[in-house]
Amino acid sequence: MPTLPDTLCHLNGRTQPLRDAQVSVLDRGFLFGDGVYEAVPVYGRRLFRFDDHMARLERSLSKLRIPNPHDRPGWLSLLRELVDAHPAADQMLYLQVTRGVAPREHVMVQGLEPTVFAMTQSMRPPSAEQRHHGVACVTARDFRWERGDIKSTSLLGNVLARQIAADHGAVETILLRDGWLTEGSSSNVWVVHEGALLGPPRSEHLLEGVRMALMAELCDECGIAHNLRQLSEDDLRTADEVLLTSAGREVLPVTRIDGELVGHGALRGRPGPVYARLYEAYQRAKLDQCT
Ligand SMILES: Cc1ncc(COP(=O)(O)O)c(C=O)c1O
Incomplete structure (x- = not known):
């Protein structure tokens, strides 16, 4: 049994020890x-790109017709209380809203009080070794549902996908739907071709x-060309560089995919120049985009 963290959490308006917090078994979450x-x-106890996270939360809730239990100032004060109580300056805040508690039936029961939960933990950034050498990924068919645009707690497809990477000693599984790049199990995936950063377009996938x-x-800011467009498996496998982005990984270079080295020439299997510039720019953004 892993040891449970000795920190505080927020549950439905109450700050309490995370270990003791409980929800009903009839919670629809x-x-x-x-x-x-x-x-x-969270960097230096301040929330990075807070408004972007709130905007996405608002979109996810509205797609599921769950009322937002707090406005942005309400969320900020609730989350800041947890951040301030945590010993680490750099943290990863997690917040969750479920539809609430009701007798079990599939249809969206109306008028429920959403369950609000939040916790925070120390930031666990990628290691210096991962940044220096890059990380290994594997690919798999994207077998998840077709509403990947909703940041839903229904993550079983993503869990299954990530386990494929874990089983192969890799850090992430890059997903391909009908041969087109979608994303990683918990990250967005980017490729570099001829100096330009390319990512798949926004979609429900x-x-x-x-x-x-x-x-x-x-x-x-860095003068790097960029574009979102459909990317094929070939675009992935022939890229000069491949990058992952996520809240926890920031920007991370991928140097091996399915056992093959990424890139060409002297940079084959090594983090490339576009990664290096974006990583530096990301570190600068952390200093002035926190709330
Ligand atoms: C499936 C999936 N795609 C992409 C991302 C990256 O999103 P963000 O940059 O907001 O962390 C995540 C983050 O956890 C994710 O779970």
Whole structure:
């Protein structure tokens, strides 16, 4: 049994020890995975790109017709209380809203009080070794449902996908739907061709990471061309560089896919120059985009 963290959490208006917090077995989050979540990075006790995370939370809730239990200032004060109580300056905040508690039936029961839960933990960034050498990924068919645009707590497809990577000693599974790149099990995936950063377009097949808009901004700042377009398996396998982005990984270079080295020439199997510039730009953004 892993040891449970000795920290505080927020549950339905009450701050309490995480170990002791309990929800009803009739909570629709428990029975159906009927809820949404966000993971917000915290640097120096301040929330990175808070408004982007709130905007995505609002979109996910409205797609599932779950009322938003708090406005943005309400969320901020609730989350700040947890952040301030945690010993680490850099943290990963997790918040979740489920439809609430009701007798079990599939149809969306109206008028429920949503269940609100939040916790935070120390940030566990990628290791210096992973940044220096890049990481290994595997590919798999994207067998998940077709509403990857909703940041839902129903994550079994993503869990199955991630386990494929774990079983192969890799850090992430890159998913291909009908031969087209969608995303990783818990990250967005980017390729570099001829110096330009390319990612798949926003669609119902993938989650719009908060780092999607951020990458466009950082590319503009660094003078790197960028575009979102359909990317084939061949685009992935012949890329000069492959990158992952997510709240926890920030920007991370992929140097091996299905056992093959990524890239060409002297940079084959090594993190490339586009990664290096975007990583630096990301570190600068962390200093002035926190709330
Ligand atoms: C399926 C999936 N895609 C993409 C992302 C990246 O999103 P973000 O940049 O907001 O962390 C995540 C993050 O956890 C994810 O779970």
